[in-house]
Amino acid sequence: MQAYKEEFVHFMVDCEVLRFGDFVTKSGRRTPFFINAGNYQTGSQLMRLGTYYAKAIKEAYGTDFDVLFGPAYKGIPLSVAAAIALNAEYGAEVRYSSNRKEIKDHGDKGILLGGKMGDNDRVVMIEDVTTAGTSIEETLPIIRAQGDVRVLGLVVSVDRMERGRNTEKSALSEIEETYGIKTTAIVTMADVIEVLYNREYKGRVVIDDDMKQRIDSYYDEFGAK
Numbered sequence: 001m002q003a004y005k006e007e008f009v010h011f012m013v014d015c016e017v018l019r020f021g022d023f024v025t026k027s028g029r030r031t032p033f034f035i036n037a038g039n040y041q042t043g044s045q046l047m048r049l050g051t052y053y054a055k056a057i058k059e060a061y062g063t064d065f066d067v068l069f070g071p072a073y074k075g076i077p078l079s080v081a082a083a084i085a086l087n088a089e090y091g092a093e094v095r096y097s098s099n100r101k102e103i104k105d106h107g108d109k110g111i112l113l114g115g116k117m118g119d120n121d122r123v124v125m126i127e128d129v130t131t132a133g134t135s136i137e138e139t140l141p142i143i144r145a146q147g148d149v150r151v152l153g154l155v156v157s158v159d160r161m162e163r164g165r166n167t168e169k170s171a172l173s174e175i176e177e178t179y180g181i182k183t184t185a186i187v188t189m190a191d192v193i194e195v196l197y198n199r200e201y202k203g204r205v206v207i208d209d210d211m212k213q214r215i216d217s218y219y220d221e222f223g224a225k
Contacts, residue, residue, distance in 0.1 A: 050081030
């Protein structure tokens with residue numbers, strides 16, 4: 001595993017973004033782990049987060065594209081932080097863009113904020129996590145309505161490695177097949193387990209035998225085949 005991936009897992013724990021317990025996802029699944037990007041709150045956290053995203057984006061798509069699109073609301077700071085990091089780390093000049101929940105009819109009119117999109121623009125989408133593909137179903141039509149754009153793919157922070165809504169394949173694999181775009185993640189849940197299971201971090205074991213059993217049971221029910 002690349003060093004930055006292990007660093008990112010510890011970073012999520014430190015920021016209390018990655019938590020273990022009893023949660024319900026947007027798709028309605030009860031889960032023993034939860035990823036909440038809303039807990040990235042300080043300037044230093046967002047700077048580091050952007051750098052991790054930038055590394056994953058460069059590995060999957062390179063840096064020769066035009067727009068980094070983050071769906072409202074959590075995707076807005078993600079797209080800004082990653083666009084800054086792409087420039088700082090690799091000299092890439094990428095526009096950030098996001099959608100508004102309601103179309104603005106005065107001043108800076110329209111459904112988009114940040115950079116605009118148009119014909120021939122190459123777009124990478126950025127999100128915190130995708131469980132069952134519900135978010136992209138809402139936002140991809142917004143992007144494609146802006147013109148003859150090319151959506152290169154979707155990058156998320158964590159691949160939860162669980163099945164999508166309509167197949168036994170993972171949500172990210174289902175997105176690739178349904179929408180014809182490439183998907184990638186900074187880390188997978190397999191990476192998270194490898195880093196944290198029965199390995200002490202800052203004086204405690206984050207994933208002990210009991211939590212590992214609960215995670216295994218979750219994947220028995222919802223895991224991708």
